[in-house]
Every structure is written in C-alpha cells, then in structure tokens.
Amino acid sequence: MQNELTERLVSDIHSAANEESLHRALTDAAARIGFDHFALSYEKRLPAIGRSAILLHDYPDAWARVYIGFELGGADPVRRAGERSMTGFEWQHIDRYIPLTRGDRQMLSVGREHGIGDGYTVPRHLPGDASGSCSFVVRPDRILPADALDVAEIVGAFALARARQISGAGFPKERPTLSERQRECVLWSARGKTAGEIAIILDISESTVIQHFRTARERYNVHSGNALILCALFDGLIGFADIFDWRDP
Amino acid sequence: MQNELTERLVSDIHSAANEESLHRALTDAAARIGFDHFALSYEKRLPAIGRSAILLHDYPDAWARVYIGFELGGADPVRRAGERSMTGFEWQHIDRYIPLTRGDRQMLSVGREHGIGDGYTVPRHLPGDASGSCSFVVRPDRILPADALDVAEIVGAFALARARQISGAGFPKERPTLSERQRECVLWSARGKTAGEIAIILDISESTVIQHFRTARERYNVHSGNALILCALFDGLIGFADIFDWRDP
DNA sequence: CCGGCCCTCCCCAGATATGGGGATGCCGGG
DNA sequence: CCCGGCATCCCCATATCTGGGGAGGGCCGG
Numbered sequence: 001m002q003n004e005l006t007e008r009l010v011s012d013i014h015s016a017a018n019e020e021s022l023h024r025a026l027t028d029a030a031a032r033i034g035f036d037h038f039a040l041s042y043e044k045r046l047p048a049i050g051r052s053a054i055l056l057h058d059y060p061d062a063w064a065r066v067y068i069g070f071e072l073g074g075a076d077p078v079r080r081a082g083e084r085s086m087t088g089f090e091w092q093h094i095d096r097y098i099p100l101t102r103g104d105r106q107m108l109s110v111g112r113e114h115g116i117g118d119g120y121t122v123p124r125h126l127p128g129d130a131s132g133s134c135s136f137v138v139r140p141d142r143i144l145p146a147d148a149l150d151v152a153e154i155v156g157a158f159a160l161a162r163a164r165q166i167s168g169a170g171f172p173k174e175r176p177t178l179s180e181r182q183r184e185c186v187l188w189s190a191r192g193k194t195a196g197e198i199a200i201i202l203d204i205s206e207s208t209v210i211q212h213f214r215t216a217r218e219r220y221n222v223h224s225g226n227a228l229i230l231c232a233l234f235d236g237l238i239g240f241a242d243i244f245d246w247r248d249p
Numbered sequence: 250m251q252n253e254l255t256e257r258l259v260s261d262i263h264s265a266a267n268e269e270s271l272h273r274a275l276t277d278a279a280a281r282i283g284f285d286h287f288a289l290s291y292e293k294r295l296p297a298i299g300r301s302a303i304l305l306h307d308y309p310d311a312w313a314r315v316y317i318g319f320e321l322g323g324a325d326p327v328r329r330a331g332e333r334s335m336t337g338f339e340w341q342h343i344d345r346y347i348p349l350t351r352g353d354r355q356m357l358s359v360g361r362e363h364g365i366g367d368g369y370t371v372p373r374h375l376p377g378d379a380s381g382s383c384s385f386v387v388r389p390d391r392i393l394p395a396d397a398l399d400v401a402e403i404v405g406a407f408a409l410a411r412a413r414q415i416s417g418a419g420f421p422k423e424r425p426t427l428s429e430r431q432r433e434c435v436l437w438s439a440r441g442k443t444a445g446e447i448a449i450i451l452d453i454s455e456s457t458v459i460q461h462f463r464t465a466r467e468r469y470n471v472h473s474g475n476a477l478i479l480c481a482l483f484d485g486l487i488g489f490a491d492i493f494d495w496r497d498p
Numbered sequence: 499c500c501g502g503c504c505c506t507c508c509c510c511a512g513a514t515a516t517g518g519g520g521a522t523g524c525c526g527g528g
Numbered sequence: 529c530c531c532g533g534c535a536t537c538c539c540c541a542t543a544t545c546t547g548g549g550g551a552g553g554g555c556c557g558g
Contacts, residue, residue, distance in 0.1 A: 240479075
C-alpha cells in the first residue's frame, strides 16, 4: 500500500462539498483499498429529525432495510464496540471489546446472508457533541485486506471529519470572548465550586468572583451560571478534560 | 514515508507491556518519523471513585514543570482543541477549532522559549469512559514533517489504544442513569431555566422539579447543579444539539 | 403480595446566586 | 494625553438553590 494513494484518497474526501460527493469519494476509496462496501454514520447527540445526522453507505438494499431494524432496537454490536475502542477494529475481533449476545451473533449471521462479511470500523466520539463511525466491509467469501487497514483508519477518520463539517459544525460565527480571569472563574464553577470557594482558590475577594461572573454573563447575554458554563464549553473556552481532571496529578 | 515503517512502529507500540516500554517505543517512533518530542496523556474516568491516568512525554524538564502549572489552570488550548476534532490536528491551525485567548497564546509562546515549537496532536474520546491525546512535536526552528502526519495519526492512535490496555480497560463502566423526568429537568436547566420556570414548562410543581434535581444530584454524587449538567452532558444523556438548537433554530 | 423505583407534592432553614448601584488602580492603544 | 478594557473591592435587596425532613399513588417484577 502506497502513501501516495492515502494522500490522494484523503484529498478527494477533503474536497467533498456535500453528501453526494462524499458518497462517491468513499465508494471509490473503499474499492481502491480492497473493500467491497463502506458505511458512514455521523450524528449529533439526539438530533432533530434528520437535520444533523448523516448516513452514507453502499450496502445492498435488502441488508440496508434489515439493518435499520437492528439499529432502531439498539442491537448493533459494531456500534457498541465503537463506544469502547480508540482505534478502528476488525469485526472478527469484536468480542474483545464487548460481550456478544445471541442477538448480536444472529445479526452478524443475517448480514453474511446479505453479502456482508467481515469489516473494519473506525469510530470517533466528541463528548457532548457528536459521534460517528466509518466502516469498510468485504463480502463473506473474502478476508480483510490486512495491508489496507491503516489506510482505512486514515480515510475513515477524515471522512468522518468531512461529514462533521458538511453537517454544519465548527464555529464560523463571531463568538463572545472571556477574559482570562473570567474564564478561570467559569472553569472552577464548572468543577462544582461556589463563588466563595473560587475566591479562596484564586486568592481574591468573593465580590470580585461575583463581578467576573456578572461580566461574563453579560458577554454571552445569558442570565444563569449554568448557561454561561455551557456557552464556554461549547465555544471551547473550557474543556471536559479540564473539568473532570482537576483532582490530583 | 514507507508503510513498512508504520507497521513496525505500530508493532513496537503494540508489544509494549508497561508504561516504561511504551515510553521507549514512542521516543523511538517520534524520532524515526521526524519529530523531536512526544507527549501522551490518557485518563480513564472511574465511577464516583476518581480516575486512573497515564502521562508519558520526553519534554524538557523545565517545560514539563511550567506545563503542569498551565494544566492546573485548565489553560491548555491543545487539550481543548482535541475535544473538538475527530482527527489529528496541527497546532498552527488550532484556532480553526477553538478561539485562542490571550493566555493561550502566552502559553504557546512560553512553550517556544522552552524548545516546544509546532506539534501534531491525535485526540481520542470514549464518552463516559476515557479520554486521551498523543502529540508529536518539533523544535521552534523546524516545521512539521508534512509527509509524516498520517503516520503520526496511526502511531498516536495505537499508542493511545495501548495506554488504554495498560491502564486496565477491562472492567465495565457503571454509569449512573437518570430517569426521564430527571433528564428533562436537567436539560431545561442546561437551557438556562430556573426550577420555577421548568415547573411551568413541564406542568408540575416547583417542589417536584427540585425533588428531581435532588435525586439526580445524589445519583451522580455531586453537590451542585452545574456539575450535574456537565455529567449528563459528558455521558451523552443530553447533547449540545439539544441545548443550542433550541436557542437558534 | 411486597419491595423497589418513579413521579408527585409539601415543610423548613441556611447557603448561594443574581442584578442593581458604587469605587480604585493598572495598562496599552489611539 | 485620555479612553477603554481589565482586575480588584464594596454596598444593597431579592431570587434561587441546596439539603434535611415527610407524604401518597402508580407501576412492575420477584
């Protein structure tokens, strides 16, 4: 497998402007690196119907219909395994990540009857925001192309990133910004501290802490500390890791 | 960049049995693909108890000490950007993911004074379970090796997967769960509503809303509504889409 | 049938947050 | 040089949250 191929496939995916062209780019990529099918799923958390969710695939129609049924039942073992893995994984090793129930094995079996054999799934999650996966699949009579898995890892990751942008994520808008002190106060508040405690931590007066909160709320034009924290979190001014990680190093 | 090299580096990382050997493997990998330093951070969230964490790096001692200070303040822009990206990203493009505050720019500047120039960070998140990132860094007088970024993407991903196994990913995650009514209350609270307003929205008594919050806080073992909302958001019980789509339709 | 969970509602008291109004000093850019 | 942003501190009053107690009815599975 050549690095040049990876670069060209990623380039094609990155230049996809909409779902259709991303679909074409992935169909092409899957074939070129030795797979028979692909499937990409991206969704924001509990999205309004169809608005910020993307589902692309070139599965056989019969399997696609059956699969939707399993999905609705939350019975897809591949999806569950994707919530426990930091890298792509082969479906044949799925029981290393989750226990397989009888229903899971049945679903995989039904898949094989519909031309879906082994697969390699690349999962990605952004806490509180979005989740997605990109799978590359071979027919039941074939085995996964071992030398293509790392290419699949890269291609899948960038396909998901592209789907995220197409679905309208990112922050093109001009957002309010907080001063350093204001940000610190919001962060400690997110960590569950009261204004009085924050005053001690930052070694300033409680009045000052309250004043920072007041100014910050006015910046975002919100009237509750809850909303303020969420705005700062959504804008990336504070991060989950900073919030949950503050206990000892 | 050869695919053979990628495979060998991944193989080395995958055979690392403990933190020390993973450290050696990453030191070697960073050098071989054209970087000067690496840093790997992995944190697993344990229910109500605390966390287990791994931090490996070969940064200069002076910078490591300064960096810890920034970390405690939650001021690391790289970490925040890692929560908004599904792929690795170059530090020079960090403002495509999050807005950079004055403190952020100062931190990056101080880093350059300590021999930390541009970098490429591979982030991974498993909501409700774990988060981590693996960065590859060059000195301030160098630019990132463009042809090595996809190798870094793969190596970083597998290094994180290895760190996850070393830290003991075995035990299952027992996440607190909220009832439907409790979740509704948390969601409306995240949208900035007070208990009294939520009572009107849900057409129940304010006392009941307060009771739901009380029970939910006990579930997560937190003592503030702020922390409750953040736990629910991190675990995926509510999502940014629920909160902000409602505001700007 | 009973125990457990959920939803509903109420009381109280103290802690905390929110929204006004002030004030001082520092710093950097126009 | 002055002005605006920033950080710091104080006053007030009201609204809201937090944590403790109690209560009843519905639903479901052992």
